[in-house]
Amino acid sequence: MFGIELTPEHPVERITDLGVQAEAAGYGTLFVSSHYNNRDPFAALHRIGAETDAIRLGPGVSNPFETHPVRLASKVATIDEATGGRGVFGIGPGDPSTVQNLGFADDRGLRPVLEAFKTAQQLWAGERVDHDGTFEANDAGLNYEPPSGADLPVYVGGEGPHMCRMAAKHADGLLFNGSHAADLAWAREQVEKGKADRPDERGGFDLAAYASVSVAEERAAAREAARPPVAFITGGAAPPVLDRHDLDHETADEIGDKISAGEFSAAFELVTPAMIDAFCMTGTVEDVAERMDAVTDHADSIVVGSPLGPDLDAAIDLAAEAHARAMD
Numbered sequence: 001m002f003g004i005e006l007t008p009e010h011p012v013e014r015i016t017d018l019g020v021q022a023e024a025a026g027y028g029t030l031f032v033s034s035h036y037n038n039r040d041p042f043a044a045l046h047r048i049g050a051e052t053d054a055i056r057l058g059p060g061v062s063n064p065f066e067t068h069p070v071r072l073a074s075k076v077a078t079i080d081e082a083t084g085g086r087g088v089f090g091i092g093p094g095d096p097s098t099v100q101n102l103g104f105a106d107d108r109g110l111r112p113v114l115e116a117f118k119t120a121q122q123l124w125a126g127e128r129v130d131h132d133g134t135f136e137a138n139d140a141g142l143n144y145e146p147p148s149g150a151d152l153p154v155y156v157g158g159e160g161p162h163m164c165r166m167a168a169k170h171a172d173g174l175l176f177n178g179s180h181a182a183d184l185a186w187a188r189e190q191v192e193k194g195k196a197d198r199p200d201e202r203g204g205f206d207l208a209a210y211a212s213v214s215v216a217e218e219r220a221a222a223r224e225a226a227r228p229p230v231a232f233i234t235g236g237a238a239p240p241v242l243d244r245h246d247l248d249h250e251t252a253d254e255i256g257d258k259i260s261a262g263e264f265s266a267a268f269e270l271v272t273p274a275m276i277d278a279f280c281m282t283g284t285v286e287d288v289a290e291r292m293d294a295v296t297d298h299a300d301s302i303v304v305g306s307p308l309g310p311d312l313d314a315a316i317d318l319a320a321e322a323h324a325r326a327m328d
Helices: 012-025 041-051 069-082 096-102 110-124 161-170 181-195 219-225 227-236 239-244 249-260 264-269 273-279 285-295 312-327
Strands: 002-006 029-032 056-059 089-091 129-132 136-140 154-158 173-176 206-215 281-283 301-308
Touching: 002 012, 002 312, 012 029, 012 041, 012 312, 029 041, 029 301, 041 056, 041 069, 056 069, 069 089, 069 110, 069 136, 089 110, 096 249, 110 129, 110 154, 110 161, 154 161, 154 206, 161 173, 161 181, 173 181, 181 206, 181 239, 181 285, 206 219, 206 227, 206 285, 206 312, 219 227, 219 281, 227 249, 227 264, 227 273, 227 301, 239 249, 249 264, 281 285, 285 312, 301 312
Parallel strands: 002 029, 002 301, 029 056, 056 089, 089 154, 154 173, 173 206, 206 281, 206 301
Antiparallel strands: 129 136
């Protein structure tokens, strides 16, 4: 998979145009990020689906707290139906800096994610579901089946060891939020442990580096544009991840606190060059291609994500060019 994440911080019309451009540039999968403080991802996905022909589409990533998992399964099934079988389900525990604002911080974990997508697969297969776990469902069912049925791809967004192993055992892929070879090497170790318990009938598994990318003709401009997403990544990073890159825990905590308080500019100013190096593929096409090449020593595929670059239109094509060079 070569994919792209678009963030609906822009109007749906703008996101749709970028999605059309991404398909033309050769991306095979498009995820629309899902945060309450941006526009609705499913509205954007429907519009993009209507204007494209082949690119796969899905939320990247939704969580099972803001929307009931049965309803969430139906939303993804609708995308699959509307696009003739191009749906993909990205699901994870939610970004800690934003779900905290909605009162779900203590609910994050592996079990809600697993239960949600297992239930979705049952519903997509035409089954009726009774469930009493992290959510309730009583004889719930859909009155339609998506074209992909129960084979609609499920990608788990996660970073912790247990989430990585669970995804490798139960899902079709892992969207690992990582842009550095050291992080993907660690993720590969976890995935291989999970794959040891993966039933053969589940088929292949895709470890995707869900990478923050900022590419431009000018290296300095690319690095400056990386500050916002790097702040979000740093603010939500687990202590072992910070330690892997020798990053200061107190500064990371302060960044997370400011994001939760809506003090975004202050959070972005706290981002250091070392954080950018750890959590974003930045620079020119050549720089980013080098980082992609290193990451694919461990990952099966790459999804390029926010910010893409200081100029979105240019960055979509430049990132595709970097990927092509890395794959040569």
